[in-house]
């Protein structure tokens with residue numbers, strides 16, 4: 484699936500799933516902007532992509548701060564003239580239930596994990612509308628959006644919100660030729676935040692294999708390519724059947 488001459492922004496692209504997506508996109512001809520809170524990760528990932536022969540830049544900033552996002556859009560447009568693809572990968576998670584979670588943590592998780600994709604999509608979509616050549620946006624939900632459970636609450640709620648956000652964005656941006664979808668990964672690579680490494684995570688799915696970032700990346704590539712042009716406003720579970728066990 485060719486992304487030749489397409490310019491893609493990957494938020495949270497400095498490690499794990501976002502890094503996997505940027506590798507696959509670059510192998511398919513895309514130019515990559517890695518937008519990450521962590522400057523070291525953003526620049527290291529861009530450097531790794533350039534070493535593989537791709538065009539890539541790393542940009543530090545937060546998906547929660549409008550000036551950072553506007554600066555990112557301006558830098559990418561200055562570099563390559565346009566933005567065609569946005570992948571909203573950045574997220575953080577909580578680790579407590581409703582009885583214990585500090586109010587501030589709830590707000591922080593919602594701000595990064597739900598408001599962040601809204602803000603990045605808003606400013607990138609404004610740029611895409613100005614360009615007049617359409618585009619593709621992929622949001623990240625999670626199987627945590629569906630399951631409940633007692634290990635976290637703000638993240639689960641934010642990921643549920645992503646499913647609704649994706650539907651509204653899809654409807655509002657389709658008239659501009661911008662196609663919006665989401666994926667809902669099961670456990671993939673390292674845990675969000677990196678506290679538990681891939682090698683220490685079990686494989687609770689029908690393949691009995693832990694899902695890796697490249698498994699998510701292949702689906703994201705499909706969703707931003709013309710191969711999926713009749714898929715709009717959907718959230719696709721990529722969990723190796725974990726949800727039907």
Ligand SMILES: NC(=O)c1ccc[n+]([C@@H]2O[C@H](COP(=O)([O-])OP(=O)(O)OC[C@H]3O[C@@H](n4cnc5c(N)ncnc54)[C@H](O)[C@@H]3O)[C@@H](O)[C@H]2O)c1
Nearest residue numbers: 495497499500520545546572573574623625670671675676
């Ligand atoms: N890893 C999993 O098992 C898993 C499962 C389901 C869904 N997901 C989703 O997939 C996406 C990627 O997950 P991951 O495991 O690669 O995450 P990760 O924690 O490994 O990486 C996230 C990246 O986002 C960056 N980031 C954090 N806050 C930011 C902010 N405010 N602004 C910009 N960048 C910020 C971090 O610096 C980091 O590089 C997330 O949306 C996550 O919720 C992951």
